[in-house]
Amino acid sequence: MSTSQVDQMIIEHDTEMLSERLAEVFRKSEVGDVFTPDVFFDLNMSVWRFQLEGPASFEAFLRELNPDGVELTTGRATPTASGFVVEHQDRKIEDGQEVTSRKLLLCDVREGRIAAVVVYCSGEWDEELRARHALEAPMIRP
DSSP: OOHHHHHHHHHTSOHHHHHHHHHHHHHHTOOTTSEEEEEEEEEEOSSOEEEEESHHHHHHHHHHHOTTOOEEEEEEEEEOSSEEEEEEEEEEEETTEEEEEEEEEEEEEETTEEEEEEEEEOOOBOHHHHHHHHHHSOOSOO
16 A cells, blocks of 8 residues: 555544544443444453444443543544544542543544444552552653
8 A cells, every 4th residue: 555545544534533522432421423333342451351343332331331421531643544543541430439541542434433443441540559650650751
């Protein structure tokens, strides 16, 4: 594939708009119409991996995991030849305690909608783990 063909594929979708619409899915635990009907999810959690197919199955998973949604900040959203990569950092209150996580999502786009998502998640970090992390491995950059 030539460079011009890759450049054309990259501009066929709006990375910023789609990455923000994807963020809203996590914020609200509602899928809306951002996904294709046959969307495929490959979810790599800190100690587990599983797959889902279809918007309804992903929404059911999100509602079980985060019934009230989460606060979510998006980081870089970078276009790729087949879609985009985006960083997520989220926060929620669970049993009265703040829980955070970081995710990297690799998305394939087809006809302006997300057709596949591979998620890599750090796992959930509670206050104790964040404090330990700050002591043992302080960050150089945010």
